[in-house]
Amino acid sequence: MSWRRICDAGSVAENQLKKFEVDGIPVIVANYGEGFRAFPPICPHMEEPLAESGLIEGKVLTCTKHLWQWDLRTKEMAGSETERPMHFYDVKEEDGAIHAYIEEEHVYDFDEEDEMDDDDFFNQ
């Protein structure tokens, strides 16, 4: 069972995002007006807490710390500053509640990913 009930659909107003914890996993539910998205509560840039730094305007999520942006309709990166994708959990609305498909907590590879590997520097 990986569909997990996060919250009542009515508990996150339009253009709002809210942090929840389900089975010990922190998750943000965002209401962008045309639907909901669920994602981990930190910015994939520098681990800013999106519950505080996140802002939804015009279907776009902005981390106000360094202006990284993601389009909540397409889940794609947006704006001129963004360098990494956001991880989105699948969501569905059922019986007035928001459910997210979370096998396990998604953790960004801040430590594992090594953008200084040789590959990136000598294939030019």
Place this chain on the structure above:
Amino acid sequence: MKVKLQTKSGLFDFDVRADETVLAAGLRQGITLPYECATGTCGTCRGRVMEGDARMAWPDAPGAARLKTERGDCLLCQTYVSSDAVVRVPSDTVHRNGDARPLPDHGRGELTGIRRLTDDVMHFGLVLEHPVRFDAGQFVTMRVPGIAGARAYSMVNYDGETDRMDFVVKRKPGGKFCDWLFEDAAPGAEIGFFGPLGAATFHPEEQRDILCIAGGSGIAGIMSILDHATEIDHFAGHRGDVFFGVRTLADCFYLDELSDFAARSGENLRITVALSHEDAGRDRHPDFPLIRLDTGFVHDAAARAMEGRYGNPLGYVAGPPPMVDAAIRLLISQGKVPTSDIRYDKFG
């Protein structure tokens, strides 16, 4: 000594001196190394020393918290080398060949014109050994003999090429540079600097309205922008809206200068001082009738005044981090300002 720089966009060689950071060496030779604060707090100027002897002047810098130092990762703004070195930067970098923006360099100046503006705000100037050029809104990093590390301060004035730079400092508890400036500094003291730096700049040829939201000493770069804009009569054809947040009327400063900008610029430049810890009680400053007053946080004052009249401005934001965050939210949500039109120094 030489640094061989490996970047995602190619290889670059540049000279580096033992008494300068790798960041300063690259920037002054026209290499567009990534940086924001240049003083160790933001973590933007991440690099990796692949070969050579290097050390970080401030290993515990806040911006270094997530570095893999065991693999040679460093902040270029803190890194000094004592041999030839090979350094990697995980970003695109270019050589600025002949672009018009001022190139940063090392400089020296003598302290002058120290003037207390309020209980905890000080103005000071540097008379420069050699004239410099900077864009309105830029900053320099400063070093004082006997005090570790560098501090970033935005220039208050603007003068094209100039042999003087002015600054404003708000005293913070435990701030060694502030303590020195408020208690021990004497005119003529020598200060080393590196700059100009920063991209929260004003360029009249962009032909844009400007909207500035500043708190406390964050007004510094905005003063420089207003100085430049007023000088070239920018507000004859463009709007300027300036919101300056301080705690009380007694904490206001630069009112003479702001009032002068307003007088010279006419109706298109509106300057509002917002008092967060005192009821303004009136809508104009008692001694400076061209300065509007409002009560509350500066971003709330901006929200009230700008509702329905944003147009399509460039937004300039500077001040304490919570204020900067609130102002950016306002610009995006109420003002619908694209993030590419919001300019601020990402020091956090």
